[in-house]
Amino acid sequence: MNRNVIWAAAMLTIFVAVVRADEPTVAEVTHWQLQAVDEDGVGTYDATDKVIITGIALNNPEEMLNPTPSTVEMGGEWQIYIQGEGDDHAGTAVWYGQNYTKAGGSGNYTDEELLAEMCRINHDPNTGYTFIAGDRIKVTGWYKFYKGKINVNEKHQVEPMFDFEVELLEPAVGLPQPELITLDMVKDGSDQYIFDETRLTGCEYYQARLVRVNDVNIVDPNFWVPDGTVTIRDKTGRTFPVKLGIGEGFTRYDCPTGQIDIIAILDQESSGYMVCTDGYRLWVTNYDGNGLVLTDRGHKRGNLPGDINADFKVNFIDFAELAANWLECVPGLCDCD
Ligand SMILES: [Ca+2]
Ligand SMILES: [Ca+2]
Numbered sequence: 001m002n003r004n005v006i007w008a009a010a011m012l013t014i015f016v017a018v019v020r021a022d023e024p025t026v027a028e029v030t031h032w033q034l035q036a037v038d039e040d041g042v043g044t045y046d047a048t049d050k051v052i053i054t055g056i057a058l059n060n061p062e063e064m065l066n067p068t069p070s071t072v073e074m075g076g077e078w079q080i081y082i083q084g085e086g087d088d089h090a091g092t093a094v095w096y097g098q099n100y101t102k103a104g105g106s107g108n109y110t111d112e113e114l115l116a117e118m119c120r121i122n123h124d125p126n127t128g129y130t131f132i133a134g135d136r137i138k139v140t141g142w143y144k145f146y147k148g149k150i151n152v153n154e155k156h157q158v159e160p161m162f163d164f165e166v167e168l169l170e171p172a173v174g175l176p177q178p179e180l181i182t183l184d185m186v187k188d189g190s191d192q193y194i195f196d197e198t199r200l201t202g203c204e205y206y207q208a209r210l211v212r213v214n215d216v217n218i219v220d221p222n223f224w225v226p227d228g229t230v231t232i233r234d235k236t237g238r239t240f241p242v243k244l245g246i247g248e249g250f251t252r253y254d255c256p257t258g259q260i261d262i263i264a265i266l267d268q269e270s271s272g273y274m275v276c277t278d279g280y281r282l283w284v285t286n287y288d289g290n291g292l293v294l295t296d297r298g299h300k301r302g303n304l305p306g307d308i309n310a311d312f313k314v315n316f317i318d319f320a321e322l323a324a325n326w327l328e329c330v331p332g333l334c335d336c337d
């Protein structure tokens with residue numbers, strides 16, 4: 001190699017480095033690619049700075065995490081799970097929060113900044129459509145590994161270059177059919193979590209996806225409260241934690257009793273940061289009070305305006321609830337420009 005070639009190669013290297021510093025690399029990946037883990041359950045994907053993922057939104061964010069602005073802990077938060085389709089047997093959480101300095105990030109959002117960004121990510125930028133569980137969407141963003149999963153998020157950075165985008169591909173596709181599992185597929189004979197780094201069996205296979213567990217009972221109904229955790233047990237004695245969301249149903253209705261079924265997102269938040277082979281749980285974000293299946297079927301009966309508590313009659317109980325919530329407004333959904 002003569003000197004000119006070496007010089008030209010050196011300049012090209014510098015040029016590429018400058019371009020890379022300005023323009024993050026991005027690629028469309030499957031959830032399966034993005035959620036790859038090593039033998040300790042730690043995420044290994046690092047091929048690009050940002051990723052593009054597509055799939056079906058499994059939840060409404062405000063039923064999972066509280067969007068209300070606050071200086072306490074992480075403040076207002078937002079999270080959706082997206083399930084891959086077809087052969088893409090995995091899923092990914094997309095998370096956004098207010099007080100990143102509480103997690104070593106670059107700054108905190110003011111309440112106004114938080115609300116503006118939540119309004120942005122709750123709506124399709126092309127049509128203004130409000131996203132809802134069951135939509136087919138596309139997310140472009142940075143990512144960060146946390147306790148067993150790679151999450152798409154802002155890497156705890158408030159600078160606008162770390163924003164993620166949510167776009168609508170197809171509205172109202174409907175939730176995926178939950179995969180029917182039994183607890184012996186995710187817990188061993190000693191009631192320990194089954195962790196398989198190949199992700200072809202055990203908890204990892206179902207992570208961030210909608211599953212159904214039939215014929216279980218809730219052994220600790222006293223823990224039934226919004227954002228609480230209850231435990232289900234099957235006939236073999238295997239158990240699994242169920243994280244309750246903050247949907248209004250956990251206040252409105254009593255904990256279902258007897259043998260029930262449950263439809264939930266199988267989530268992981270491991271006990272450690274470096275070994276992430278535990279901490280699996282089922283996450284149900286709302287309950288419609290049907291008594292047989294712990295889920296929110298999302299199709300209300302009655303067709304009666306003003307029947308706030310869905311008991312098929314309008315009376316003072318509805319009025320009292322209306323009065324109690326007078327002028328309440330959902331952050332990130334109301335008063336968006
Ligand atoms: Ca995992
Ligand atoms: Ca941002």
Ligand SMILES: [Ca+2]
Binds near residue numbers: 307310311
């Ligand atoms: Ca009523």
